[in-house]
Amino acid sequence: xxxxxxxxxxxxxxxxxxxxxxxxxxxxxxxxxxxxxxxxxxxxxxxxxxxxxxxxxxxxxxxxxxxxxxxxxxxxxxxxxxxxxxxxxxxxxxxxxxxxxxxxxxxxxxxxxxxxxxxxxxxxxxxxxxxxxxxxxxxxxxxxxxxxxxxxxxxxxxxxxxxxxxxxxxxxxxxxxxxxxxxxxxxxxxxxxxxxxxxxxxxxxxxxxxxxxxxxxxxxxxxxxxxxxxxxxxxxxxxxxxxxxxxxxxxxxxxxxxxxxxxxxxxxxxxxxxxxxxxxxxxxxxxxxxxxxxxxxxxxxxxxxxxxxxxxxxxxxxxxxxxxxxxxxxxxxxxxxxxxxxxxxxxxxxxxxxxxxxxxxxxxxxxxxxxxxxxxxxxxxxxxxxxxxxxxxxxxxxxxxxxxxxxxxxxxxxxxxxxxxxxxxxxxxxxxxxx
Amino acid sequence: xxxxxxxxxxxxxxxxxxxxxxxxxxxxxxxxxxxxxxxxxxxxxxxxxxxxxxxxxxxxxxxxxxxxxxxxxxxxxxxxxxxxxxxxxxxxxxxxxxxxxxxxxxxxxxxxxxxxxxxxxxxxxxxxxxxxxxxxxxxxxxxxxxxxxxxxxxxxxxxxxxxxxxxxxxxxxxxxxxxxxxxxxxxxxxxxxxxxxxxxxxxxxxxxxxxxxxxxxxxxxxxxxxxxxxxxxxxxxxxxxxxxxxxxxxxxxxxxxxxxxxxxxxxxxxxxxxxxxxxxxxxxxxxxxxxxxxxxxxxxxxxxxxxxxxxxxxxxxxxxxxxxxxxxxxxxxxxxxxxxxxxxxxxxxxxxxxxxxxxxxxxxxxxxxxxxxxxxxxxxxxxxxxxxxxxxxxxxxxxxxxxxxxxx
Numbered sequence: 001x002x003x004x005x006x007x008x009x010x011x012x013x014x015x016x017x018x019x020x021x022x023x024x025x026x027x028x029x030x031x032x033x034x035x036x037x038x039x040x041x042x043x044x045x046x047x048x049x050x051x052x053x054x055x056x057x058x059x060x061x062x063x064x065x066x067x068x069x070x071x072x073x074x075x076x077x078x079x080x081x082x083x084x085x086x087x088x089x090x091x092x093x094x095x096x097x098x099x100x101x102x103x104x105x106x107x108x109x110x111x112x113x114x115x116x117x118x119x120x121x122x123x124x125x126x127x128x129x130x131x132x133x134x135x136x137x138x139x140x141x142x143x144x145x146x147x148x149x150x151x152x153x154x155x156x157x158x159x160x161x162x163x164x165x166x167x168x169x170x171x172x173x174x175x176x177x178x179x180x181x182x183x184x185x186x187x188x189x190x191x192x193x194x195x196x197x198x199x200x201x202x203x204x205x206x207x208x209x210x211x212x213x214x215x216x217x218x219x220x221x222x223x224x225x226x227x228x229x230x231x232x233x234x235x236x237x238x239x240x241x242x243x244x245x246x247x248x249x250x251x252x253x254x255x256x257x258x259x260x261x262x263x264x265x266x267x268x269x270x271x272x273x274x275x276x277x278x279x280x281x282x283x284x285x286x287x288x289x290x291x292x293x294x295x296x297x298x299x300x301x302x303x304x305x306x307x308x309x310x311x312x313x314x315x316x317x318x319x320x321x322x323x324x325x326x327x328x329x330x331x332x333x334x335x336x337x338x339x340x341x342x343x344x345x346x347x348x349x350x351x352x353x354x355x356x357x358x359x360x361x362x363x364x365x366x367x368x369x370x371x372x373x374x375x376x377x378x379x380x381x382x383x384x385x386x387x388x389x390x391x392x393x394x395x396x397x398x399x400x401x402x403x404x405x406x407x408x409x410x411x412x413x414x415x416x417x418x419x420x421x422x423x424x425x426x427x428x429x430x431x432x433x434x435x
Numbered sequence: 436x437x438x439x440x441x442x443x444x445x446x447x448x449x450x451x452x453x454x455x456x457x458x459x460x461x462x463x464x465x466x467x468x469x470x471x472x473x474x475x476x477x478x479x480x481x482x483x484x485x486x487x488x489x490x491x492x493x494x495x496x497x498x499x500x501x502x503x504x505x506x507x508x509x510x511x512x513x514x515x516x517x518x519x520x521x522x523x524x525x526x527x528x529x530x531x532x533x534x535x536x537x538x539x540x541x542x543x544x545x546x547x548x549x550x551x552x553x554x555x556x557x558x559x560x561x562x563x564x565x566x567x568x569x570x571x572x573x574x575x576x577x578x579x580x581x582x583x584x585x586x587x588x589x590x591x592x593x594x595x596x597x598x599x600x601x602x603x604x605x606x607x608x609x610x611x612x613x614x615x616x617x618x619x620x621x622x623x624x625x626x627x628x629x630x631x632x633x634x635x636x637x638x639x640x641x642x643x644x645x646x647x648x649x650x651x652x653x654x655x656x657x658x659x660x661x662x663x664x665x666x667x668x669x670x671x672x673x674x675x676x677x678x679x680x681x682x683x684x685x686x687x688x689x690x691x692x693x694x695x696x697x698x699x700x701x702x703x704x705x706x707x708x709x710x711x712x713x714x715x716x717x718x719x720x721x722x723x724x725x726x727x728x729x730x731x732x733x734x735x736x737x738x739x740x741x742x743x744x745x746x747x748x749x750x751x752x753x754x755x756x757x758x759x760x761x762x763x764x765x766x767x768x769x770x771x772x773x774x775x776x777x778x779x780x781x782x783x784x785x786x787x788x789x790x791x792x793x794x795x796x797x798x799x800x801x802x803x804x805x806x807x808x809x810x811x812x813x814x815x816x817x818x819x820x821x822x823x824x825x826x827x828x829x830x831x832x833x834x835x836x837x838x839x840x841x842x843x
Contacts (some may be wrong), residue, residue, distance in 0.1 A: 016763045022643035064701055068675025073718050087674035088667045104793040151810075155769075159811060162785040165764040167771070169666070170684050177776030179684050182603065182620035188695055191684025192617050193602035204632035204809050210638035211452035217645065219450070219814075226788075234790055234806035237776040238622030239496055239512040241754040241791070244777040245804035246498050246508060249707035251775060256591065256619045260495040260509055261464070266591060268600060276618055276681065278597035341586045348592035352601040353672035353679065356662060360596070361741050364583035366659060369673070381673045386659030387636040388578070390559075391651035392643050413491040424570060427723060434621055 021048025022392050024399075026213060028121040029054065031110075032095060032205075033061035035198035036169065036229050037125030037153060039093035040205025046385050046397035047210075051096035052115065052414055057407065062088040064407075070377035084376045084406040093400020094372055094382050098405025099414050103134045112136065113144055114419050120207055120216075125229075128163045130152040138224045149212045149223045151387065153205050157228035167229045169195020176233025177251075178242065184255040202234065203231040254305040257317060258282070264313035265292075265320050265373040268350055269328040271336065278350035279333050281324065282339065284308065291343035296327050334359070336365050357381075370396040372403030379403075409434050449816030451477025454642070457837065459483065459536050460517065461524075462546035464491045465657060466574040467513040468623070468630030470544055472636065474516035475808075475817050478542070481833050482517045483524070483533065487828045498799075504826050505798065512628075514823035517795065521827030521835070530556060532834070538566050539837040542637055549584045549592055559652050569650040572633050572641045578656040593625035597661020602668060605679045619679055626661040661742045685773075686744045694756035695773040698747055701731065702769075709767045710747075719750040781821060792819040812826060 007363045016214040026049040030041045036060070045051040055061065055089045064083040072078065072085065102108040102164075113212075118123060118352025122141060124131055131137060131152065140150050157420040170191070179191035205227060212223040234241065239249040256267040283289040289310070293302045301307070301323050313320055328336060335350045340347035351360060357369070366388055367402060369381045380403065382398040396402075400410075415421040415435070429435045456478040460470040473481040482489065488835075494509040520536065523529040534557065537543050543554060552558055552573075562569055573579055576588030594600050600617035607613045630807055636653045662669075671677040688696045697755040699706030723746055728734050734743060738832060751759065756772035764769040780791045792807035808817035 002444060008619055020643075020647070022646075023641035024646075043635065047642075048637075050607045068671050068677050070674050087670045090674070091667060091670040097624060099561075126773070147524060147791055147826075153644055156784065157811065160787040162764070162784045166767070166769045168699055168702065168769055170697050170699060171769055171771040173684065174771045174773045175525065175779065177774055177779070178620070179696075179697065179773050180775050181622055183683075184605075184615065184620055187605065187615075188687050188689075190603060190605050192599070193679070193682045193684065193771075194599075195605065196620075196666075198666055206570070206635050207472075207476075207631070207638060208810055210635065210642065214638065214641065214645075215450065215452045217493075218452075221814065223812065225810050225812045225815055228594050228788070231785075231788060231790055232809040234776065234814075236622070236624065236627050237554075237806065238620070239508045240776040241780070241806050242512055242803050243496050243508045245780075245802075246534060246796075246799070247496075249496070250777070254621065255758075256616060258591065261589070263591075265587075268595065268829075270616070270620070271485075276601070276613065278595075278601070280591050280600065280619070282589055282591045284589065308795045315704070320500060334707065341583075344587060346592050348586075348588060348596040350595040350600045350637075351598055351733070353668050355601075356596075356598050357669060357672055359653060360662075362577055362581045362583035363662060367576060368659065381668055383663060386632055386638075386655060386663045388654040389636070389640070390653070391649060391650055394639075413579040 020392055021395055023047040023049035023213075025209070026050065026121065026210070027052065027119045027388035028123060029115055029119045030118065031122070031124035031126065031131070033152060035088070035195065036201050037123070037205065038202075039199065040153070040209075041123055041200030042092055042094060042096070043202065043385060044209055045095040046394040046396055048392075048395060048399065050399045052119075053093055053096040053098050053405065054103075054112075055098070055407070057103060059100070060407075061089060062191065063092065068364050070380060071151060082376065087279065090377070090380070090404040091382050093404045095400050095402070096405060097400055097410040097414050098408060099128055099411050100408035102434050105432070107429065107432065107435045109135060111415065111434070113232060116141060116144045116417055118146065119145070121151070123151050123153075123205065123209060125153040125205075127166065128152070128158040142222050147216055147220060147222045149206050149207065149209065149216055149225075151212065151225040151227055153201065153229060153343045154226040155229050156227040157231060162250075164183060169201075169229070172197035172201065172230045172233050174231050178233055179236045181237060181240070181251055181253065183253050185253050188361060189253065197229055197233055197382060200232060204232045256280075257362070262310060262314060263279065264310060264317055264322045265309050267321050269321070269323075269325040271331050273329060273332045276352075277333050278327055279336055280348050280350055281328075281348040285344065288345050289313070292340065294341055295343060295345070299323075299327070313336040374403040375406050408435065449813050451816045451818060452765070452810045453477035454585070456542065457481070457540040457546065458542040458820050459533075459534065459540045460544045460748045462511070462544050462574055464494060464623070465626050465629060466544045466546050466572070466633070467491060468570065468626045469574070469633035469637075470517060471513055471515060471540070472630050475819060476634070477816065477818060480517040480537065481540075481829070482514060482520050483517050483536075484519055484826055486521055486523055487577070509824045511803070512805065516818060518829035518833055519827055520825035521718070522772040524555065525807050528598070533557075535838045536833070537562065537569065539841055541570060541641070542569070543569060543571045544574060544633070545571065545835060549579045563650065563652070568644060569648060570644065571639060571652040572631055572637055573652060573654050574633065575656050577658045579654045584835050590623055590625045593657035596658050597625070598668065599624070599661055599667045602665060602679050603680055605683055613681065625657040625661050628664050629655055629657055631683070632660050632663065632736050647692045659661050686748070688751045690751055690756035690759060690772070692755045696751050696756050696759065697771050697773055698751070699769050700734075700743060700747070702713065706768070707726065713763060713766050713768050714746070714750045717750060717753065721746045721748070737757040750827055789817070794820040
């Protein structure tokens with residue numbers, strides 16, 4: 001089947017698009033919230049899909065009220081009164097068209113049905129039964145549009161004993177084994193300092209939708225995907241599961257060391273006594289070790305027999321780490337990184353957010369940060385996708401050319417253009433609490 | 436375990452989205468997870484190995500009962516579902532044969548770094564001219580151009596420069612000083628991230644090729660993908676000037692049976708009250724029923740926060756982690772046990788969802804369990820297996836189907 005035959009071709013703003021993007025012409029009804037869902041559909045918008053984000057004031061995404069907030073000059077302290085100023089929300093929904101819709105109102109259901117008729121994909125990450133409870137389970141969606149794609153990503157998935165259980169990023173990492181695997185050997189697991197699965201789960205949402213689109217284009221049939229936040233976590237546990245299965249051995253934490261791809265030294269070393277300034281250094285082979293020793297100025301300890309070979313260094317990592325750490329202390333992190341990299345040693349500053357945004361020249365070179373506009377807050381920067389494409393560079397502004405929508409900002413454009421509703425219709429619907 | 440529990444026939448037969456797509460994986464360990472994902476979605480992934488075997492076969496852990504090039508469990512995990520073709524690319528003939536495979540492929544995954552393709556005699560511009568439909572995914576440490584592109588890296592350096600380390604670790608001591616370093620989560624996470632984003636980028640590039648007939652090159656670096664992966668940390672800094680401090684995933688809480696427990700103390704409205712109810716049913720809510728604690732701002736003040744943690748810690752110490760998981764979830768309290776990865780294998784929920792799959796290893800005369808499908812679908816399959824290939828196991832078969840038959 002020719003792909004253009006089966007995709008929606010009229011775009012919301014009614015203008016020919018100048019950009020050429022992979023998912024141009026794909027329309028997605030986006031019912032996601034929180035990071036775990038909203039980030040996934042944002043990636044799809046970055047590849048050029050048209051995202052219609054539906055939300056309702058009766059149960060807004062809690063991230064619309066989550067700190068920190070944009071500073072609005074002259075109106076600094078009003079963020080508590082507006083749902084449009086939260087940093088997380090305004091980042092997760094960049095490039096999407098925003099529509100308010102009451103899914104419990106009969107007229108809201110009617111509008112939803114008409115939107116589905118004109119869509120390619122429906123995505124949500126509500127509790128497993130929510131959309132079905134509203135009257136729009138998979139069978140119903142399919143009856144509205146036979147080749148619709150529906151991907152839902154509740155915490156634990158729809159089928160299975162835990163269909164009613166819920167998960168946030170840390171829950172998923174805990175159940176999946178990822179938290180257990182991070183940290184020092186002689187301490188409890190540290191896990192990750194953020195919600196890893198709130199980032200990786202959305203990658204799988206984006207992947208699932210694009211794979212489903214390909215499937216639909218091949219078969220002409222609809223696709224239902226029962227995804228979850230917890231499920232992908234097992235794929236990130238490396239060799240632990242087959243190792244246990246084949247040998248009965250359990251995973252043992254090793255802090256920052258590298259037991260599998262052998263390297264020593266391999267760790268983070270302090271650069272300042274009173275500040276959190278660190279550099280990561282790894283020597284995978286003799287050449288890197290010899291280069292490190294040269295940059296260190298050939299200290300006597302480095303020629304001791306216990307550091308003579310990689311295997312010897314692996315055996316004596318406590319002393320090795322202490323010696324390397326004593327040498328890095330007091331040195332400028334970035335100068336040290338450059339000096340070590342100059343001679344081929346794997347070294348990198350442990351960058352915090354200010355380092356990454358204010359100092360990292362490589363991210364800037366890749367145009368990783370993009371400034372967007374917004375109706376209520378001053379222009380702000382968001383992250384793009386990391387891939388640099390030779391032919392279809394991702395569009396961080398999606399199909400709106402705009403940052404994040406304020407609540408219900410695009411009701412008129414979307415419902416007017418797609419469903420033919422007039423301004424009077426839309427005002428009446430607002431009065432009836434439908435939109 | 437019975438890895439087939441709960442699988443319906445329809446799901447076993449679910450078609451794969453990348454059926455018919457050919458991938459040449461000519462890369463080091465950094466690109467292997469990406470190939471594994473594409474294989475699971477149905478692509479035919481051919482791994483190029485030198486005659487002595489790929490360097491990844493030397494990465495641990497190893498299975499002691501089966502020696503040699505096929506005993507790396509790392510190799511098994513990351514190359515499951517792939518085929519192996521041996522080529523000595525340093526020889527003219529080997530390079531010519533690699534070019535034949537690339538010409539027959541839809542996707543090339545390579546990790547030669549800046550100038551790597553050119554040095555190999557396979558410059559992107561030439562490949563693009565000769566094979567306009569070819570999609571090339573270039574995997575590197577810092578990217579193929581830019582001020583740091585000549586730098587060397589690896590997993591640790593990516594987790595450092597990408598920001599994950601500076602927010603992950605143990606809490607500071609009472610004096611506010613950290614006595615432990617930033618922590619790099621283990622198990623090759625930067626390769627997982629480049630595998631996820633690489634798969635997404637490849638799917639997007641395939642969608643573009645379906646419309647335009649044109650392939651393209653995607654330059655993806657470990658450094659950039661890790662930077663994409665610290666949740667909202669960058670947004671909070673760019674918009675709110677907040678620098679997130681280094682911290683563990685959870686306050687340390689340990690159940691009666693010794694298992695650590697992931698607690699969360701009320702993100703959504705109503706959740707805090709359910710936590711208090713859960714504690715109160717065991718008679719262990721202490722003073723947390725005091726209505727002042729219902730205010731998240733007050734509850735979040737350092738002294739109150741410590742007190743809440745202490746009360747919850749005392750409660751958890753009286754519970755068994757798995758029983759607490761179910762009791763809490765049934766109450767709408769989103770807690771969970773900190774399991775070791777293999778501890779979910781026999782959990783019926785996950786076997787119903789094909790999260791673990793037994794794969795035949797005929798050389799061991801047994802099955803080995805691998806992590807399986809990230810989703811369940813009757814229309815969109817996910818393949819786990821067959822076992823990773825032996826060195827050159829498919830050289831003849833691949834040339835015969837990709838090259839000889841195609842030109843016959």
